[in-house]
Amino acid sequence: MSDLTLTKSRIIGGVWTGILTGHAGDDAPTLSLTHKGEPLTGLTSVRQDDGTWRVDAPIPADRIADGVQTFVIADTTGGDTLASFAFLAGESLAEDIRAEMDLMRDELDMLKRAFRRHCLETAVEE
Incomplete structure (x- = not known):
């Protein structure tokens, strides 16, 4: 079980943004973004002045389709799911x-x- 907590801030301009707490050290946390089990690129983590990390997950336009599309952000070190978001269309x-x-x-x-x-x-x- 990971001590990391990822809390959604907003979705704007096709980018999901959250705040990650519980990550010690100056190296960026190792996170992954997946859709239907497939890894997606573009996930970034930026250290903030208060010691938290801003996590930005771009939502690829080619992944938005009819039905429910679920995206998952996970800690690749421990394999724990930290956050998920879905689109319904x-x-x-x-x-x-x-x-x-x-x-x-x-x-x-x-x-x-x-x-x-x-x-x-x-x-x-x-």
Whole structure:
């Protein structure tokens, strides 16, 4: 188990950025970025004044596609996964979300009717 902690800061301009803590020494930590088990290049670590490391993971445009695309950042020394992020895209996904929303609306309508019926049945007449 690694003592390293990688916390996401932001994603902007196609680059995932995080802050790594727990790495001792002046040498950059050995991290890897993978997508579907394939290693990707471009991951950088820059030491900050407070002793933490800024980690930048560029997201290759050719890896963004329909469905769910998950990227993993790991410590290559210990093999521990430190962070992951995913992109969801495509028409099939939109269909799934719309179907889920329709189901939730139907269930909410059913609950509202049941609650109103319960209120009418238990109302105390004065």
